[in-house]
Amino acid sequence: MRRPGWFGALLALCLAVALTFLTVPIAAIFANSSPADLISSLGERGSLDALWLSLRTTAVSIAIILAVGTPAAYLLATRSFRGKALVVTLVELPLVLPPAVAGIALLAAVGPSGILGGAVDAAGIELSLATAGVVVALTFVSSPFYVRQAMAAFAAVDRSLLDASRTLGASEARGFLRVLIPVALPGLASGMALALGRALGEFGATLMFAGSFQGVTQTVPLAIYDRFSTNFDSALALSAVLVAVSAAILLAVKFVQGGAALGGWQAE
């Protein structure tokens, strides 16, 4: 035990400030919505529609992100090629884009009068003001969260593991699926949690690109904004549900990581 000096006290103070700042607003949501409010707000048709839509669109978008993002991240983590730094920067760019910019960018690219709008239309796909558009918006803004984390997870894996599997005759594809992914799993899971959280909370790009229509494009954050003016209690209750779902995701990932950490490897 060290004697706590001024530096230790400063650290503790900063943590206390950060903790208060981050938890008081969330606590306020629950302090202002009784469990009865919560349940009655969920009983409203619009709320259930919004929750169901959010879960569906987030699930599809996460599935796409995992399927495409995992191999892409593996490539970026294990190969070196000219212009790699540029590619990584481009992939990460949506991380720092304001959501409104993402919405405009999607409209300009795949909206009806966007540069690829004609091709999308010709393919018979309807994106703007449609549920598919919500998935596109969620995927666009949240995939960099996963790819970034997945790259770090793959890069941290001991190369000798993969080499060992290769010397034992396994193909690279087999090594990737059977060795790398299991070992990098905690890192991949935390990347997925970040992407999931971002997708569930997406607001600006969805509103601009997909619009807001109950049951079709109005996700939970849009429903919360819609209620904010007319029914603040209902907006609070719906927010409480979103907090609970997000917290559950975070806890589930911590649990997965905790399990994997017993194997001797800790993410990050």
Added chain:
Amino acid sequence: MKRALALLAAGAAVAAGCGSDSGGGGGGGGGGGSAPTRLVVSAAASMKEALTACAPAFGKEANASVKLSFAGSDELAAQIRQRAKVDVFAAANTKLPDQLHAAAKLGTPVKFATNEFVLAVPKDSKIRSIDGLTRSGTKLVIGSASVPIGSYTRQTLAKLPPAKRKAILANVRSNEPDVKGIVGKLTLGAADAGFVYVTDVNATNGKLKAIGLSKRLEPQVTYGAGVVHGSKRAGLAKRFVDGLTQGTCADALHKAGFGPAP
């Protein structure tokens, strides 16, 4: 806890990205005596162009730095109910100012302008009248029920024969939180038609065209404003509100296509 809620409300306002600082005050800060007073004005999204244009001139006259915040009138009213620090509230209807006045959140509201409720379509659209909205596949974008433009839209649609109303409502693809959301979807080609104010169409520089409605269908659109209770700059706020009916901002509103107060 009330304070925490006010913070949340303020946070929501910022998150909505509606704030736009129109640093009035005038460039030659050295000339004036005291520093300009900050005046926070929450105004309906439909007044964005007009008020952004006149705020600097008002700021110069009154030695004030006018901070404008635009959003759907209903969102702004909700922020004021949650005690957001706002000095002036200017809405796209008289209902919200009257409600806030009745709740002792706003001084006596004044009617300062009128607007025309129209059907807006892209300039090369084939839609000629409200009847063109019944065709299946037409993408119609309207305001959500809580925002004034959305409630005017519902008033108008309610006057139509039920079959026609149903056909039009079936084509609604998005309920936007404010009128600028509707205009944006139209100018970017994401939607075929929308109900907005004629001033919004004027502000698109010909990208959209306005289709007027028959007198029977057209709702009376009157804008109301007032000084928010508890404003620390009530005198200046009163001056701004008065300026909406006479002065630089009244001129700017007129130029944008707003009608004079009834």
